Amino acid sequence: MVAIGAVGAAAVTIGVSGGFDRSENLPAPTAAGSSAGTVSFDSSDAGDCLQWTPTDDPDTDRQDLAEVSCAEPHRFEVARTVNLATFPVAEFATGSPYPDASRFAALRDEHCVAAVQDYTGGRFDPTGRYSVGLMFPSQAGWANGERSIRCGIQQTGATSALQEMVGRVADQDQSTVWDAGTCVGVESGVPTDPVDCGTAHAFEVVSVVDLGAQFPGGLPSVDDQDRYLEPTCTQAAEAYLGGPDVLRDKTLTLFWDNVDASSWMAGSRRVSCSVGKEVESGGFAAIVGSAKGDITIDGVAPVPPPPVPDGRSLPTPLPGAAPLPGA
Template sequence: MTLTACASEVTGTPAAGANTEAAATTTTEPAASGPPDQQIAQRGECVAGNDPAPVDCAKPHTVEITVAGTFGGAMPDEPPSRDAVFEAVFPTCRAEAAKYLGDERYDMTTLAAWLLWAGTDDWREGARWYRCGVARLGPDGRAVSHTGSMKDALAGNGSNKFRLCTKEPPSQPLPAPVACDQPHRSEAVAVIPMGDPRQPLPADEKFDRTARAECGDALRRYLGAARDDVTVAWHRPDKLNWRHGFNNLTCYAETKQPVTATLRGIGTAPLPS
């Protein structure tokens, strides 16, 4: 199963993280015309919707900023393509999201790295800012509004609170995330690093060989027992997402019928129907 990511085509909406195998790429339009650079949110501040100006993180917001950066001279005078922007800075956004959230395995949660940058008009006037951030994804792959900081949200056992469960099996296109206490067919159980985005994408055979060995072990640890009624599945990145920093396998527990509670530590008990 190939991992790609949800896409947003809404101008000014910051970008989404990865959770589907649809023929899409992790991308977004740049932000709408915004305030001067000094009025754009800095690290630890929050933004709401497509407005890059800071808002109080204690109030409803969609993205919490992890990196306040400026593009270097390698970028063109004309507004660059979305893929060029993501290839340039999204691996950094991904790495910083792991540090900020407190767990590099955040791809097995509904929390994701995010990116917004100077819009077309601002770019042509010389603006070169970008902002990495973290967001919580809703069922449609867009950032959902919430209150409070996500700093170290995944430290300790925090991943259990935000664990990614999906209504459809992970082998299906666009599996919709749902709360793990709602009927679902899969639960993300592990993330396995596979390399560096500056290196070539490994062959499918390497991904699958690693997944068959390590995802299977991860599933047994997650369940607390070996079971015939829960199978292992995994997502791997395509070439484009690999260059954007999605450099791991995500392993899933998959069931034939929906379950209504998490399978973590279930052992040999009956599945929650």
């Protein structure tokens, strides 16, 4: 007994994308004259990957910013350097006031979206796990005349902290998926970042499916995706949970994502099959414990629905349908 497809997938897509702050996460290195961070920031260019150790102190954060191999963990991949001093406007002239966060966000939108698409050869997934980012001088660096900004790619979690990445973005599938067994946290009904399954979470990933293997040609329609994913995710959930009745007995819902045209064109092919509990008011209930074992839903142990009497059957829910009672 499962409720599947579009309803659950839409909730996850909206929740995850909305939870990721893609607007104001603009990392600014601390400009301290001879620091490694300043040297690396000033000399970095397209194709460079930058790493640093985050701290809670804004005066010391990114002091150790340095260029590393993109094959190593890093937090920013540079797509283009833009020297604002070349623009003949007073806003960027010597002695001009330091821009606020909203202005830097606007500069990112003006310069970096196109820069990232050019840098990746059009293979940037706008709804994938990565986002367009901007690195800019600190206030001290601006006062000293630094006007170069770096457009690039970053991975931002719901907590606004930049996550570590490995490998060049254009060379990999950018789908927003997590490994099977990953639990994604929940806050006010909205999915957040991966957490320990022993803490409150919105859903648990049971499988990752590569649609490219089933659809080697063009983008399959949502209906074609659902027709393939329904039995595939159901089989994966039963294997992961240990039986065909576990999902029903724990009153959980099985759902998955769909790949849209922009993601497919960027090379994204993977989707997650997950189990969780949607609530009537929208969003997700808070589950504690792995679905493989004992769980609570909003603090209460689930009560299995009554068994279906012999000789009766219930219809299989259609893609996008609301969950059947007890599903």
